[in-house]
Each structure stands twice: as C-alpha cells, then as structure tokens.
Amino acid sequence: MGEHDHSDxxxxxxxxxxxxxxxxxxxxxxxxxxxxxxxxxxxxRGRRPWPVSRTVMWxxxxxxVGAALVGPLATAAHTSFTAHMVGxxxxxxxxxxxxxxxxxxxxxxxALPAPAARSLTRFLRTPVVRVLTHPVxxxxxxxxxxxxxxxxxLYLRMHSSTxxxxxxxxxxxxxxxxxxxxxxGVDPAPHRASMRMxxxxxxxxxxxxxxxxxxxxxxxxxxxxxxxGEVGAQVMYYGGDVVDxxxxxxxxxxxxxxxxxxxxxxxxxx
Amino acid sequence: xxxxxxxxxxxxxxxxxxxxxxxxxxFLFGCGIAASMIDLFIFHLxxxxxxxxxxxxxxxxxxxxxxxxxxxxxxxxxGLFLLADIRRRGAVVWSRWxxxxxxxxxxxxxxxxxxxHKILRIHQIRYDVDLLPYDAIWIGSALVILLIGLVILWxxxxxxxSP
Numbered sequence: 001m002g003e004h005d006h007s008d009x010x011x012x013x014x015x016x017x018x019x020x021x022x023x024x025x026x027x028x029x030x031x032x033x034x035x036x037x038x039x040x041x042x043x044x045r046g047r048r049p050w051p052v053s054r055t056v057m058w059x060x061x062x063x064x065v066g067a068a069l070v071g072p073l074a075t076a077a078h079t080s081f082t083a084h085m086v087g088x089x090x091x092x093x094x095x096x097x098x099x100x101x102x103x104x105x106x107x108x109x110x111a112l113p114a115p116a117a118r119s120l121t122r123f124l125r126t127p128v129v130r131v132l133t134h135p136v137x138x139x140x141x142x143x144x145x146x147x148x149x150x151x152x153x154l155y156l157r158m159h160s161s162t163x164x165x166x167x168x169x170x171x172x173x174x175x176x177x178x179x180x181x182x183x184x185g186v187d188p189a190p191h192r193a194s195m196r197m198x199x200x201x202x203x204x205x206x207x208x209x210x211x212x213x214x215x216x217x218x219x220x221x222x223x224x225x226x227x228x229g230e231v232g233a234q235v236m237y238y239g240g241d242v243v244d245x246x247x248x249x250x251x252x253x254x255x256x257x258x259x260x261x262x263x264x265x266x267x268x269x270x
Numbered sequence: 271x272x273x274x275x276x277x278x279x280x281x282x283x284x285x286x287x288x289x290x291x292x293x294x295x296x297f298l299f300g301c302g303i304a305a306s307m308i309d310l311f312i313f314h315l316x317x318x319x320x321x322x323x324x325x326x327x328x329x330x331x332x333x334x335x336x337x338x339x340x341x342x343x344x345x346x347x348x349g350l351f352l353l354a355d356i357r358r359r360g361a362v363v364w365s366r367w368x369x370x371x372x373x374x375x376x377x378x379x380x381x382x383x384x385x386x387h388k389i390l391r392i393h394q395i396r397y398d399v400d401l402l403p404y405d406a407i408w409i410g411s412a413l414v415i416l417l418i419g420l421v422i423l424w425x426x427x428x429x430x431x432s433p
Binding site: 199204207210214244245248249252255256259260261 | 332333335336337339340341343344347348351354355358359
C-alpha cells in the first residue's frame with residue numbers, strides 16, 4: 001500500500017523531470033520576489049521609512065506560497081485531501097492576503113525612476129487590469145475555479161499531470177490575489193469599487209465558499225476517502241472563515257478610516 | 271469626550287441620528303453574535319448537538335445556510351465598526367446599545383428557531399431525541415430574551431424634545 005501513489009502517475013510523480021521543473025520554477029519565482037522587494041526597499045531608502053510590518057507580511061506571504069507548492073506539505077497533498085486543503089488555504093487565501101497587505105505596487109512605485117513608475121501606473125489603468133480587479137470578476141475567477149476543480153474530474157486529473165497541476169495552482173494563487181486586491185487592496189487602485197459593491201461581493205464569496213465546503217463534506221472528490229474528505233472540508237470551512245473574518249474586518253477598517261469625521265464635526269460647540 | 275452631559279444642550283436634536291445608529295449597531299451585533307458565535311461555540315463545539323452538516327439538508331436550505339453564515343460574520347463586524355464610529359463622534363448611550371444587542375440576540379434566536387429549524391429545516395437543535403421540548407425551550411427563551419431587550423429599550427428611551 002502507498003507505493004502506487006506516485007509510480008503510476010505518468011510523469012507527475014516526485015522526482016520526475018516535469019515535477020523537478022515545476023518546483024524549480026516555483027523556487028526561482030519566490031526567490032525573485034524576495035530579492036525584488038528587498039532591492040526596491042534599498043533603492044527607496046532615501047524616502048519616508050517603510051513600515052516593517054508590511055515587509056514582514058511580504059516574506060510571510062512568500063513563505064505560505066512556498067509551503068503550499070514545495071516541501072513536505074506539497075508532497076502530502078498528492079495523496080491527502082486534507083493536506084491539499086491546508087495548502088489551498090495557504091496558496092489561495094492566507095498567502096495572497098499577506099502579499100496584498102505588503103503593498104508590492106507601492107514599494108515598486110517608490111523605488112522606480114519616474115518614467116518607469118509612470119508606465120506602471122499607466123498599466124494599472126488599462127482596461128484589462130480594470131476588468132480583472134473588479135470584485136465581481138475576481139470573485140468569479142476565484143470561487144468559479146474552485147467549483148470546477150472540486151465538482152468535476154479536474155481534481156483527479158490534476159494529480160496525474162504536472163502541467164495541469166501547475167496551471168491549477170497558478171490559477172488558485174492569481175485568482176486569490178486578484179480577489180483580495182479587489183476587496184481589501186492597499187496599493188493604489190484607480191478603479192476601486194464602492195464599499196457597497198465590495199461588501200456584497202464579499203458576502204456572496206463567503207457564502208459560496210462555505211456552501212462548497214459543506215458539499216465537499218458530503219461529496220468528496222473522486223479518489224478521496226470519506227474520512228479524509230470530511231476533515232478536508234472542515235479545514236476549508238473553518239480555515240476559510242478565519243481568513244474571511246479578517247477580510248471583513250479589513251474592509252470595514254478601511255471604510256472607517258476613509259469616513260473619519262472632520263475636526264469641526266468633533267469639536268462640538270466650539 | 272465632552273459629549274457626556276449634553277442633554278440640556280440645544281444640540282439635543284442632533285442625538286436623534288446617533289440614537290438610531292446606536293440601536294442599529296446593537297441590533298446588528300446582537301443578531302450577528304447569535305448567528306455566528308452562540309451557534310458555533312455552544313451548540314457545535316461545546317455541546318456538540320449540532321452536526322457540521324447532517325447530509326439530509328436539502329440544496330435550497332444548504333444555500334440559505336451559507337448566506338446566513340456569511341451575513342452572521344458580516345453584521346457582527348459591521349455592528350462593531352458602527353459602534354466605533356458613534357463613539358468617535360460623541361458619547362455612546364451604553365444602556366441603549368445593550369438593550370439593542372439583547373433584542374438582536376432574541377430576534378435571531380426566534381428567527382433561527384422558527385425559520386431555520388421548522389420551515390427550512392436546515393438542521394435541528396439535537397438529533398435522536400424528542401424535539402418538542404427542545405423547540406419549545408428554544409423559541410420560548412428567544413421570546414423572553416427579545417422581551418427583556420425591548421423593555422430595556424423602552425425604559426432607556428430618550429426624553430422627547432420639548433418644543
């Protein structure tokens with residue numbers, strides 16, 4: 001028992017060429033992101049000091065993404081639905097939230113020379129970015145992708161093809177990042193949606209996420225044992241809740257700061 | 271915090287808005303903690319009477335439950351931020367807020383007991399037992415909580431503004 005896990009996966013097993021390529025790309029991308037942030041901070045050292053908390057969140061976020069994609073948890077996720085779900089929470093929710101709160105675009109804008117910074121803001125104003133960071137689109141990409149992954153045979157196929165595995169995981173991360181940006185982004189966003197729109201989308205997202213978790217509890221993906229499916233579904237439900245509650249708090253905290261009454265209104269009968 | 275004793279102030283009329291917002295804040299928070307915390311911590315994790323998902327739940331009820339779940343957390347946090355906003359604009363009348371929280375808890379428990387348990391049948395209070403006493407106690411206690419909250423709100427109502 002147990003040996004069949006990797007040996008009959010047609011090139012997707014641990015140590016296969018495709019798998020080593022995937023892991024190398026992930027490690028290089030994470031290293032690039034880690035060095036890039038540090039270089040940007042160094043280049044902007046003459047400016048107002050950058051909050052340490054944001055820097056810490058960047059590296060914690062990269063750590064979450066790394067833990068989900070390479071190492072023991074990623075290996076366990078091939079055979080255990082529960083491990084897969086822990087990895088999914090790190091890759092699609094916790095990691096993106098930490099990375100978004102690290103404000104990488106702001107860091108880049110501080111570091112880049114003016115012409116390059118202008119190109120970056122011009123890029124952020126393009127229709128493509130505008131559409132992709134709209135809460136409805138980003139939430140649809142995020143939860144729609146999960147729905148397809150867990151209710152079709154994609155979950156099973158993902159474990160027999162490194163390419164599909166890589167695409168699915170890239171989607172989980174990118175959709176998670178876009179969704180987090182669209183709801184509680186701290187970087188400059190020329191097209192930030194209204195509070196009402198972001199609230200409505202977040203409520204629908206939390207609802208559908210919890211519905212999907214309960215469905216998985218009763219109908220785990222093919223190839224998953226009942227017990228593994230039950231634990232994995234509860235990890236998705238309660239783990240998702242923790243991140244969702246943090247996002248609701250951040251959404252209101254941003255609104256609270258933005259609607260601060262002017263000094264005159266507070267002074268009373270002054 | 272100079273707004274504590276402003277009742278005799280000409281600015282009293284300006285308190286009508288804050289009073290309504292205080293009640294909203296308490297009501298949202300009360301409904302929210304009843305929906306997301308009392309159920310989770312007492313009945314799921316504490317007594318373990320509620321199942322995570324009892325598998326007999328119809329699709330419509332499962333969907334409705336998901337939305338109640340999302341709204342529960344949302345209004346809990348909304349209520350608290352509303353309270354923080356009232357505080358930074360003036361004094362909070364805590365007795366009013368507390369009364370509204372109790373009304374919110376009672377209202378949600380009543381709603382849960384009638385709509386969720388009996389009409390939609392999302393889940394039951396407890397399984398493999400005679401449900402009648404449980405339902406009676408649930409709905410009865412919800413009514414008592416709701417009444418206590420309403421009495422507090424009535425007794426702490428602001429004095430009418432004399433012309």
